[in-house]
Amino acid sequence: MIKLPRSIIEGVQAAKQPEDLYWYLQNAVELEHSTIPPYLTAMFSLKPGTNDEIGRLIHSIVMQEMLHMAIAGNILIAIGGQPQINTDKFIPKYPGHLPMSIGGSDFKVGIEAFSKPLVEKIFMVIEEPEHPIPVKVLEAAEPEFATIGEFYDAVKKKIVELGNSIFTQPKEKQVLSWFSPERLFPIVDVPSAVRGINLIVIEGEGTSTDPFQTPGDPAHFYKFGEILHGRKVVPDPAGGFAYAGDPIPFDPAGVWPLKPNCKIADFPRGTQAHTRIAEYAYAYSNLLNALHTAFNGEPGRIDTAIGLMYELKMLAVSLMQTPLNDGSGMTAGPSYEYIDRLPV
Amino acid sequence: MSYLDVPRLTFTGFFQADVSTINNGTGYYDNDAFKPEFQQLGFDGSWNPEGTAIFRLVECTVTGARLGDRDITDRAQDPVIGMALENADDRVFGKLVDLDPQQQMVSQIWGMRLRLTDGVERALFAGDYAPAAFINLWRRQQRGVQGDQTLAAVYQSVLRNVVWQGRSPSKVLEALQRASEQDALSINMNVYGFGRNPAIPRYTMGRVAGVIGPYRAGEPKHFVLGRQIVAQQIFDSSAPLAAKNGVFTFQCKVHADRKTVTADFGNCLRIVDADGALVDVGPLVLAVSKVPVDSVLTSVAADQVAVLGNVSYRDAYWYKSTAGVQEFDYSADPWSVAHIGERPLLLLSPQPDNAYKVLVQESLGGLYVRADEYVYRLEPDATGEVALHVTSFGAPLETEIALSANVGAMGGGGGPPPPPNVTIPDIATPDSGVSYPDSIKSGPDGKAVLKVKAGRFDPPKPRGYIAGQLYGIGYQLAQQPAQTISNFWNFITVFVYSPTRPAPQPTWLADIQPILLQYGNLYPIMSKHLVRLGDYDSVVAHLDILRLAFALPIGDPNHMPVTRDLSDGDRALILTWMATRGADGLPLKGQPPSPAALEAVRPQPAAAVPPVAVDLAPELRRGKTGVITEYLARRQMKGKP
Numbered sequence: 001m002i003k004l005p006r007s008i009i010e011g012v013q014a015a016k017q018p019e020d021l022y023w024y025l026q027n028a029v030e031l032e033h034s035t036i037p038p039y040l041t042a043m044f045s046l047k048p049g050t051n052d053e054i055g056r057l058i059h060s061i062v063m064q065e066m067l068h069m070a071i072a073g074n075i076l077i078a079i080g081g082q083p084q085i086n087t088d089k090f091i092p093k094y095p096g097h098l099p100m101s102i103g104g105s106d107f108k109v110g111i112e113a114f115s116k117p118l119v120e121k122i123f124m125v126i127e128e129p130e131h132p133i134p135v136k137v138l139e140a141a142e143p144e145f146a147t148i149g150e151f152y153d154a155v156k157k158k159i160v161e162l163g164n165s166i167f168t169q170p171k172e173k174q175v176l177s178w179f180s181p182e183r184l185f186p187i188v189d190v191p192s193a194v195r196g197i198n199l200i201v202i203e204g205e206g207t208s209t210d211p212f213q214t215p216g217d218p219a220h221f222y223k224f225g226e227i228l229h230g231r232k233v234v235p236d237p238a239g240g241f242a243y244a245g246d247p248i249p250f251d252p253a254g255v256w257p258l259k260p261n262c263k264i265a266d267f268p269r270g271t272q273a274h275t276r277i278a279e280y281a282y283a284y285s286n287l288l289n290a291l292h293t294a295f296n297g298e299p300g301r302i303d304t305a306i307g308l309m310y311e312l313k314m315l316a317v318s319l320m321q322t323p324l325n326d327g328s329g330m331t332a333g334p335s336y337e338y339i340d341r342l343p344v
Numbered sequence: 345m346s347y348l349d350v351p352r353l354t355f356t357g358f359f360q361a362d363v364s365t366i367n368n369g370t371g372y373y374d375n376d377a378f379k380p381e382f383q384q385l386g387f388d389g390s391w392n393p394e395g396t397a398i399f400r401l402v403e404c405t406v407t408g409a410r411l412g413d414r415d416i417t418d419r420a421q422d423p424v425i426g427m428a429l430e431n432a433d434d435r436v437f438g439k440l441v442d443l444d445p446q447q448q449m450v451s452q453i454w455g456m457r458l459r460l461t462d463g464v465e466r467a468l469f470a471g472d473y474a475p476a477a478f479i480n481l482w483r484r485q486q487r488g489v490q491g492d493q494t495l496a497a498v499y500q501s502v503l504r505n506v507v508w509q510g511r512s513p514s515k516v517l518e519a520l521q522r523a524s525e526q527d528a529l530s531i532n533m534n535v536y537g538f539g540r541n542p543a544i545p546r547y548t549m550g551r552v553a554g555v556i557g558p559y560r561a562g563e564p565k566h567f568v569l570g571r572q573i574v575a576q577q578i579f580d581s582s583a584p585l586a587a588k589n590g591v592f593t594f595q596c597k598v599h600a601d602r603k604t605v606t607a608d609f610g611n612c613l614r615i616v617d618a619d620g621a622l623v624d625v626g627p628l629v630l631a632v633s634k635v636p637v638d639s640v641l642t643s644v645a646a647d648q649v650a651v652l653g654n655v656s657y658r659d660a661y662w663y664k665s666t667a668g669v670q671e672f673d674y675s676a677d678p679w680s681v682a683h684i685g686e687r688p689l690l691l692l693s694p695q696p697d698n699a700y701k702v703l704v705q706e707s708l709g710g711l712y713v714r715a716d717e718y719v720y721r722l723e724p725d726a727t728g729e730v731a732l733h734v735t736s737f738g739a740p741l742e743t744e745i746a747l748s749a750n751v752g753a754m755g756g757g758g759g760p761p762p763p764p765n766v767t768i769p770d771i772a773t774p775d776s777g778v779s780y781p782d783s784i785k786s787g788p789d790g791k792a793v794l795k796v797k798a799g800r801f802d803p804p805k806p807r808g809y810i811a812g813q814l815y816g817i818g819y820q821l822a823q824q825p826a827q828t829i830s831n832f833w834n835f836i837t838v839f840v841y842s843p844t845r846p847a848p849q850p851t852w853l854a855d856i857q858p859i860l861l862q863y864g865n866l867y868p869i870m871s872k873h874l875v876r877l878g879d880y881d882s883v884v885a886h887l888d889i890l891r892l893a894f895a896l897p898i899g900d901p902n903h904m905p906v907t908r909d910l911s912d913g914d915r916a917l918i919l920t921w922m923a924t925r926g927a928d929g930l931p932l933k934g935q936p937p938s939p940a941a942l943e944a945v946r947p948q949p950a951a952a953v954p955p956v957a958v959d960l961a962p963e964l965r966r967g968k969t970g971v972i973t974e975y976l977a978r979r980q981m982k983g984k985p
Contacts, residue, residue: 048872178888271545275360275402282431289434303892304435307902310874310889311436314396317873318362321394 004102009146012154018079018166024155025076029083030099031148032069032200034092035126036062037336038109041258042123044316044334045113050254054114057223057248061127064203064220067179071187071196073295074174075159078187079166086285086292088338095261098126102148111333113258116250119228127220129205149201156197164189175299178306211241256320258333273332276319278339283311285339346530346568347500347557347669348597348606351411351519354667355429357404359535359552361440363451364395367866367907368966370445370769371762374809375861379763383868388760389962391491391540392548394869397906399440399453404429404552406460408665409516413602413673416516417665423462424514429556432457433466436901438473441908443719443839445758446771447814448971450477450719450837454908455901458503458531460517465510468517471503471529475899476566477719479833480611481968482577482592483585484536487617491541491963493550495585496534498611502565503529503556523558530559534610534667537618540963551620553610553667564716564733568608570597571689571738572712574829575612575704576640579979584972589703590614590625591691593831598684598738603675605630605652605684610668612704613657622663628655629692629700630672632680637688638709639827641702649690649700650680685737686710708825710737713745713786715794715819718836722778722798723912724843730794730836732786732819740790743821746783747794750818750835756953756978759970760962769807769949771814777801777840778815783822794819798840808949811842812909844913850921851934852880854941859914863905884930891922956981 008024015021043058073083084090092098095110103109103125112118129149159166171186178184187193203213204220211222211233218226222233225243232245259266264281267274290305322332366372368390372382383393406427409416419425431437438456442448452475459470476499484496506527512518520529533554539546563569572595576588587593594612598605607630614623631649633641652672656662662670674680688706695701713734720728734741755771762768776799786792796817806813817836820828847855857878863870864877875890876882883890893904894915926932956977964970 269403272547275545275549279360279398279400283436286433286435293434301434304902306889306892307436311396313874314869317394317869318396 003104004100004146004148004151006146008100009150009154012151012158015158015162018081018162021079021155021158022076022081024151025072025079025081026084027099028072028152028155029069029076029085030090031102032065032072033090034098034109036065036069037091037094037334038111038122039065040312041111041334042114042118044313045256045258045320047254047256050251051114051249053248054227054250057227058114060217061220061223067183068200068203070175070179070184071200074176074187075193075196077173077295078169078171078193080168083295084292085295086288086338088340090288091336091338094336100151110261111336112260113333114255116228119224124221124224124228127204127224129219129221149205152197152201156194159193159197160190167193173297173299175294175302177299177302257330258320259324259328259330260333262333263335264337267332272322273324276315276322277332277335280312280315280319281335281337282339283308283315284334284336287312288338345523345525345558345560346563346597347532347555348568348570348595348608349523349557349599351409351516351523352555352557352669353406353424353516353520354408354553354555354665354669355404356407356553356664356667357429357551358402358549359533360398360400360402360549361538362396362398362548363392363440363442364397364867364869365390365392365966366868367442367445368448368758368970369760369762370756370758370810371760371766372866373445373862374763374766375858375865376809377763377766378865382763382865383872385542389964389966390760391542391963391966394872395548396869397439397441398437399456400431400437401429401458401552402549404554408667410669410671411516411519413671415665417661422514422516423512424516427460427462427468430459430461432459432470438901439906441906443477443721443837444812444814444909445810446756446769447754447837447839448758448968449481449753449833452477452719452908453499453501455899455903462512465512467507468510468512469506469508469521469529471506471527472899473531474501474504474565476501478535479566479718480593480831481585481833482587482611483583484592484611485615485618486623489539489541489544489618490961491539491544492618493538493540493967493969495968496536496611496615499533499535500566500568501531502559503531520556520558525559526561528559528561529556530565531556532608532610532667536615537620539618540967546618551618553620553663555608555610555667555669564714564731566716566718567714568595568597569733569735569738570595571605571710572707572714572735573612573689573691573704574707574831576829577832579832579976581973581976584976587612587704589701590623591628591703593704596689600685603673603681605672605674605689606669607655607672607689608669609655609657613668620663622657624658625693627694628657628703629653629694630655631690631692631700632684633687633690633705634679634683635687637705638825640708640829641690641705643695644690644692644700644702646698646700649692650674650677650683652680655691685739688737706737708828710735711741711821711824711828712736713819713821714834715836718834720796720836720838721908722796722838722840724798724800724841726798728796728798728838730796732784732792732794734786734790734792734821740786740788742786742788742790743823744783744785745792745794745819746822747780748782748818749816751814751816752832752835752837753972753975754814754816754837756956756971756974759958759965759967759974761955766809767949767952768955769810770951770953771807772816773806773813773951774799774801777806777813778817778838780817794836796836796838798838800843801840802843803950804842804845806950811911811914813840813842814838815840839909841911841913844911844917847917849924849932850917851932852883852921853934854937855934856883856918856921859910859918867906880933887922887931891919894918894922953978954981
């Protein structure tokens with residue numbers, strides 16, 4: 001189970017005023033973002049026309065992570081905070097720890113091509129719910145650690161405690177497009193904030209009795225379980241749930257052989273790999289810049305950010321087809337470095 | 345004012361033009377004949393089938409500047425040296441787009457925003473590059489690796505909506521901001537050394553050497569209102585697009601106030617290879633003829649010219665620090681001071697016996713007419729206004745301009761051979777597609793406006809499987825010296841969109857799929873990796889992003905289609921279809937059109953051109969070299985020299 005230091009929860013609980021929650025909500029934005037680069041890379045590494053169902057499942061998870069990032073950002077905006085998105089610190093150092101030391105000191109997340117071990121050892125660990133449905137045996141959580149669910153629960157309780165008066169900002173500052181209004185709605189008071197947090201937790205973890213966030217749509221952990229086990233999760237006639245539904249085929253040949261955890265500096269200037277990876281990181285940085293502007297007073301700029309997301313996908317195609325020509329048979333992979341100030 | 349004024353700064357580096365190569369073949373636009381293998385890398389020389397159309401500057405830095413009468417090459421002289429000229433940092437990259445498979449010689453940059461950064465300020469200035477097509481394409485590069493594009497060209501435009509911010513101690517930037525008007529800057533880019541071979545590091549990349557200077561409102565944006573030196577270009581298969589004496593067309597500006605000529609040699613001197621070392625042809629001299637000239641000169645005696653100075657192209661850092669722009673001070677020569685405004689400029693090569701070989705000379709009589717913008721996309725029945733400027737030795741001239749059809753190298757198969765049983769449509773037909781007067785007059789300010797009216801095609805697609813039609817309008821002075829050398833590239837390209845068949849309730853099968861399938865075929869970067877544009881379910885699944893992109897204005901970098909070749913009517917049709925939902929809550933799928941209806945929408949080309957043999961390696965057939973080689977082959981077939 002993914003864990004974070006209990007001191008984080010205690011920090012939330014000790015908050016006296018909305019300003020005291022800013023750091024935690026900023027970390028929530030960072031946390032929701034932090035899984036997107038590894039998930040996205042795994043998705044991009046699937047060759048078109050193969051592994052389509054796996055691609056669709058990961059895509060649905062990535063979309064929800066984006067939604068959760070937007071909700072957390074909107075809550076922060078609603079109580080007077082300013083999400084900081086376009087900084088070097090916003091992005092985890094892959095391979096490295098997730099925000100708030102989530103997962104413990106030995107849990108590192110990298111940027112890699114899709115593989116079943118990646119799904120099992122990293123993605124399912126990230127998404128493991130507080131109370132998983134017993135589809136598999138789990139170790140007990142250590143008492144000094146808390147779960148992401150507990151973290152959000154503490155934030156929710158604190159918002160309830162601080163009351164409606166902390167929602168001081170006009171809803172026009174919030175980013176509210178590109179998702180249905182049932183899932184991305186203005187955060188204007190305690191009930192709307194609670195509803196938003198509940199949505200983050202349920203879409204990520206499911207409920208404590210059911211792996212589905214909505215009927216037919218499993219929570220993230222179980223979607224990754226489907227990919228790992230190659231079958232859809234369905235109710236088991238004998239009771240409970242089983243990965244025994246329609247097959248989800250995986251063709252290992254349908255994955256670009258990316259070198260894991262590429263950085264721009266790994267490649268000599270003037271090579272195709274350097275050109276392409278620098279281009280990708282540049283576009284990714286532009287995306288964070290556009291998002292930052294959108295979440296800091298110009299929500300209309302989200303359209304530009306959406307355009308950049310599609311551009312990233314296109315850039316990933318040429319990047320992942322660029323051979324390294326180092327005898328490894330591998331191709332270049334994406335880098336999620338923030339290009340702030342250029343080396344001159 | 346322009347980049348040929350002061351202050352100005354030079355930038356050098358690389359550009360990436362990640363253009364796609366399937367749309368180079370006219371025949372590939374025929375949906376019925378399209379096969380999946382056309383999308384494979386290497387198919388019939390297709391060297392970048394999954395190109396993204398991105399155009400961007402790469403590792404461009406300021407490598408020189410001119411402030412007052414000083415050349416600046418070192419950061420100790422001014423901190424502008426070493427600053428980076430970068431792409432926008434908050435939106436997608438610009439795009440490079442061919443107008444049409446049958447007019448690939450005016451590829452335009454769209455949606456590019458540039459910024460200058462010193463590593464501290466994100467943008468000391470930033471501005472939007474006004475869409476521009478290249479011009480003055482010629483065989484500049486003498487040697488290349490396999491697949492190299494040995495042709496070079498120029499992009500001249502302006503940066504608009506320029507915003508200055510932050511503080512820099514640079515005097516060059518301070519002066520540049522002060523000298524500029526209307527939040528605009530003039531920008532010129534010489535592009536060369538483009539690599540098309542997927543196996544080389546330079547794949548999709550080329551070199552750029554450019555200049556940014558002030559811009560003054562009301563002046564042309566895409567050329568300099570100055571002195572035009574026009575070279576004769578070779579149009580036969582021996583050395584297609586080479587310059588006759590090895591030096592190509594260039595422009596100069598005479599600054600009478602400070603008795604200086606600024607000449608731009610950035611795209612007129614040959615280079616050895618893609619790295620851009622200039623071919624050493626011995627000393628080159630810029631001079632003014634002391635006698636009137638009414639013919640093409642081959643040589644002049646030393647006493648017939650006033651020498652302005654040597655071109656410094658043999659100095660090691662000259663091109664990198666100036667991009668070929670050089671000033672010649674003639675204040676010490678009273679004859680030049682008195683007469684430079686009435687005698688032609690010459691570029692000379694010193695010969696023994698006190699004589700000079702004339703490599704290239706100013707247009708006869710100093711006469712020049714030029715359309716500022718030369719690519720027009722016109723909706724049915726719309727009127728385009730073309731701004732033309734007439735000068736004599738750089739001064740405005742009131743005179744008559746004659747207009748006639750001139751299609752340049754347009755038409756044909758676009759390079760690769762068409763698929764079996766696909767005919768290549770003819771262009772510029774029917775005649776009624778455009779109308780314009782036979783002549784117009786420039787005013788005392790030398791300006792004229794040509795109104796070009798588009799027709800409304802019936803049947804709507806004269807080219808059958810390709811929407812729209814191409815026309816070319818040539819212009820010249822009604823009275824011009826007999827031996828006048830015209831610049832081959834100086835004509836107006838007009839693309840007239842096909843009218844959209846009215847459909848109050850458009851459906852996927854009858855109206856939308858025939859349009860989008862073609863884009864899906866031609867641009868697999870979209871159809872393989874983002875949205876299968878020929879597939880109803882895939883399009884419906886991406887409705888929101890498609891609706892945004894199709895609704896964006898043409899100048900937006902996210903505009904769809906990237907190629908900017910879909911009419912307003914067709915885009916409105918698509919948007920209407922997206923917004924009209926059936927009982928299932930989804931856009932209408934409808935029924936496939938009957939064969940008769942299909943024929944009405946997409947007939948065979950009204951006129952076709954015969955196939956022609958092109959003797960060129962397959963990868964060279966995709967792109968400019970292929971187009972010009974086919975053009976020459978067609979010319980020869982018609983019996984022209």
